[in-house]
Amino acid sequence: MRHASFWGATWRSFTVLAVYRQVAFEILRACPALALLLPVAITTYFVWPRTRYFGNTAPGLVALLFIGLGMAHPDQAGAGFLLASVPFILIFVSGILADLMGTPHIQLVTASVWALIVADVLWSLRALIQVSH
Numbered sequence: 817m818r819h820a821s822f823w824g825a826t827w828r829s830f831t832v833l834a835v836y837r838q839v840a841f842e843i844l845r846a847c848p849a850l851a852l853l854l855p856v857a858i859t860t861y862f863v864w865p866r867t868r869y870f871g872n873t874a875p876g877l878v879a880l881l882f883i884g885l886g887m888a889h890p891d892q893a894g895a896g897f898l899l900a901s902v903p904f905i906l907i908f909v910s911g912i913l914a915d916l917m918g919t920p921h922i923q924l925v926t927a928s929v930w931a932l933i934v935a936d937v938l939w940s941l942r943a944l945i946q947v948s949h
Contacts, residue, residue: 825888835887839898843883846902848939849932854905857912864915872911879904 821833829835844851861876877900886897916925 826890827888829887839883839887842898843854845900849936850905853909856907860912860916867915872908875904877905879908
């Protein structure tokens with residue numbers, strides 16, 4: 817029992833740039849629309865104090881926790897943590913977008929959201945077409 821490894825995390829992965837690229841790739845592979853939405857949501861969160869409440873902060877922190885655990889476990893367990901972080905990232909982003917819809921720019925935000933939904937549907941249909949029978 818003294819030599820058992822229950823945690824298995826390696827902190828060296830936080831110093832390797834390729835790990836950060838792989839994490840970004842895995843998250844964006846789960847939802848390509850996050851490439852546009854996540855930077856907007858993070859910037860809005862830090863710039864606009866109205867978005868910094870429990871409903872947005874809690875899922876953001878849980879997503880960061882899972883991403884950190886995924887980076888600390890560069891093996892297959894890390895992929896599970898990254899997959900678990902995606903719903904929390906989506907909750908964080910949608911909370912920020914809901915706050916943005918309460919501004920005078922509601923038409924612009926709504927049009928952007930619908931454009932991303934349509935783009936995601938088209939992306940999914942293209943991926944389904946490429947699946948071999």
